[in-house]
Amino acid sequence: MIVFFRGRAVRIALWGAVGCGIGFALYGLRQIDSGYAFAIGGSLLGMAVAFFVDFYRRTARLTEVRITVPQLSELTFVVNNDSQQVAWQLFVESVTRTSSQPLRDDEGLLREALTSLNGLFATTREILRSSRPSTNAGGFTVETLAVTLLNRELRPFLSKWHPILSEFESAEPNRPESSWERAEECRGELRRVQRNTREYVLAFARLAGVQDAHLMLHSDEEGR
Numbered sequence: 001m002i003v004f005f006r007g008r009a010v011r012i013a014l015w016g017a018v019g020c021g022i023g024f025a026l027y028g029l030r031q032i033d034s035g036y037a038f039a040i041g042g043s044l045l046g047m048a049v050a051f052f053v054d055f056y057r058r059t060a061r062l063t064e065v066r067i068t069v070p071q072l073s074e075l076t077f078v079v080n081n082d083s084q085q086v087a088w089q090l091f092v093e094s095v096t097r098t099s100s101q102p103l104r105d106d107e108g109l110l111r112e113a114l115t116s117l118n119g120l121f122a123t124t125r126e127i128l129r130s131s132r133p134s135t136n137a138g139g140f141t142v143e144t145l146a147v148t149l150l151n152r153e154l155r156p157f158l159s160k161w162h163p164i165l166s167e168f169e170s171a172e173p174n175r176p177e178s179s180w181e182r183a184e185e186c187r188g189e190l191r192r193v194q195r196n197t198r199e200y201v202l203a204f205a206r207l208a209g210v211q212d213a214h215l216m217l218h219s220d221e222e223g224r
Contacts, residue, residue: 091204149200
């Protein structure tokens with residue numbers, strides 16, 4: 001609620017400042033030939049309208065969401081229309097990958113799981129790079145959650161196990177992965193990362209306003 005009133009006060013102040021600027025501009029236009037004055041005035045008005053439409057679209061419908069982040073605590077996130085779209089993209093990319101699905105000891109390959117996690121890492125980073133940063137103050141943002149996922153979960157696991165598994169594959173290319181001495185250790189850490197990743201997926205769903213996200217994860221798991 002505090003964030004809402006703070007954002008509203010900022011918008012009102014900005015409207016007042018721009019209105020003052022337009023007033024000075026209109027006063028100056030009185031000294032110019034009427035034809036040019038109308039042209040310049042119309043241009044200024046068009047730019048002002050475009051600016052405020054964009055500003056309103058990005059800041060409207062501020063919503064506070066409380067989410068418990070793995071290894072952290074319950075945090076308050078602030079989302080608007082734009083950040084909800086980013087959260088939806090992150091949810092879709094996460095829920096459709098094997099990186100968030102349990103991998104039993106008797107199924108799948110570690111290489112495939114690591115490749116999936118690496119793909120999620122790259123896609124998440126690309127989504128963040130191509131989207132505009134949240135402008136809301138007073139709470140955590142969807143970018144905060146995504147970067148935390150990358151730096152606390154995916155990066156440490158991939159930095160450790162990708163070179164170790166690659167070394168095994170290069171040294172003994174004809175040896176099955178199941179006979180790798182560190183396979184059980186790697187799978188144990190992978191299960192932890194996948195459990196935590198699923199919590200982030202559900203958090204993205206909440207920020208995006210997705211209903212029944214648990215059912216989507218369960219359905220995706222059953223289909224594999």
